[in-house]
Amino acid sequence: MTNSTFTEIAGVRFKNPFIMASGTYGFGKEYSRFVDLNKLGGISGKGLTLHPKAGNKGIRVYETAAGMMNSVGLENPGIEAFLTKELDRMTAWDTAILINLGGGTLDEYREGAALIEADRLRRERDNKRGADMIELNISCPNVKEGGIAFGIDTEAARKVVREVRRATKLPLAVKLSPGAKDIAEMASMCEDEGADAVSLINTFSAMKIDVRNRKSVFANGYAGLSGPAIKPIALRMVHQAAKAVRIPVIGMGGISSAEDAVEFIMAGAHAVQIGTYNFVNLRAGAELAQDLVTFMEEEGISSLDEIRGII
Template sequence: MINTTATIAGVKFKNPIVMASGTFGFGREYGKFYDVSMLGGISGKGLTLNPKAGNPGVRVYETASGLLNSVGLENPGVEAFLAKELPYWETLDTARIVNLGGNTLQDYVRGAELIQEDANARKASGRKAVDMIELNISCPNVKEGGIAFGVKTVAAKEVVRAVRKATKLPLAVKLSPNAEDIAEMAQMCEAEGADAVSLINTISGMKIDVRRRRSVFNNLYAGLSGPAIKPIALRMVHQVATRVSIPVIGMGGITSATDVIEFIMAGATVVQVGTYNFMNLRAGSELVEQLQQFMLEENIMSLGEIRGIV
């Protein structure tokens, strides 16, 4: 029997295929193409304490082997998610991960508190609740002049520590590739009580419209994702996995079962699939099937046999 399961802080994943935040909504739309309960997990659309309209102008632009995005965290806000989207998640048999962002320390903390309060109430009534919070520390910190929390270890430490105190839910921290030292950042997260780290977030990029003589994006720069960033992401996952003892959630340009295996061999416990969802509407179901087939062909009975082998 092939064993594709994994566990992070008591949260069980039936397989290592998790849909990445911002690329899968909350799963409803993709549920029209396949049963999303076959996935290991879903990291929902990035949430902030209050609703956000997102960025004006062009939001996505396809580039060589990748995608630039400047969506600006458009989302309904934490309370609207808990009231309108979480009931749908209760119907799914998969790990439910809330991606939480914020502009200030207070926003992060209050968002985590609301999610924890809701989880307490649901569990008390025997209902399914959020399984894990994925803390997105790559959002602009308005009190630091636009510097992302995720770049400066000192600033990130304050957020991780405060959110850890605000929730008892398993906590993963999503790391920015722009961090001064991503391995050091991961070690700090572990020291402050994070149960896992996930990486990498998008890499800052740019596209210029040569006829209009300006950036395609109103915000000038945008986040690059997709196959173009996979070698960088794989290297960073390997560097982090060798420096921390908590699980690593790897992501960045995954489009095949062999990509999944590479990240697991680099030390990832599970992986997240993002841009590939736009390339293939059945990406999740196909990757789950292809992974099982690969393991059969290579006589891999459990992912634990190869995890961190490189």
């Protein structure tokens, strides 16, 4: 029996459902020393903003029970530097490439998407491969509205999704925040505004206190919690989103085994992203892809379509 792990989202082909999550894989270069990146379903690059960002000061990563916390602060070289210095290397790999786009204002999102679209047109004209998809990160703080994340309120998020959708013809996946007031409503709004997919969830806001020094471990007070600790909540939210929309859902949150991935697929996900587990196992994506084939053989599953959304 041939076991097919292939999946397709908005015309983009993924040889298997495992996408390396933004913020955990850089732009792939460092991991390429340890694993054949051609075996991955896709890579979502480090989150990008219109202008370069130095990121947060102080401790950025802290291990916690069944997971980790991070307060990196979207350190990145900026969109233009990525397009000119990183994208060619990424597109040389035989795997889907997602550009993760963030911003602090509506204008930054719009201008960032416009730069990516201009790059798409140039590459199309020159017959060169470009990025396959934009993953729009709406968990960024809205600097003009008191720092509240765009992804908390559906109407605030709607403006961002609408503007980015207008600015580019690239397939668009919107990455949802677990802090959204109503995750199903947020996913449905993205579909209404022309998103081709939604991905969820981003990290949970969390805290760690240094009891000896009597202060928060992180300079900003709070940090993002990820890893196996959040998986049951992430799975529930993916299930709710998948029931609310007709567009594909990309699930993530604490996946560290093929069976974890199968849970998300059974909950309705078309693909999954691997984040924190990459720090535990540098070869995570390739190994999980093979483990999934083994699981399917053992369970007599010939295609992921047979189990997708069965719950």
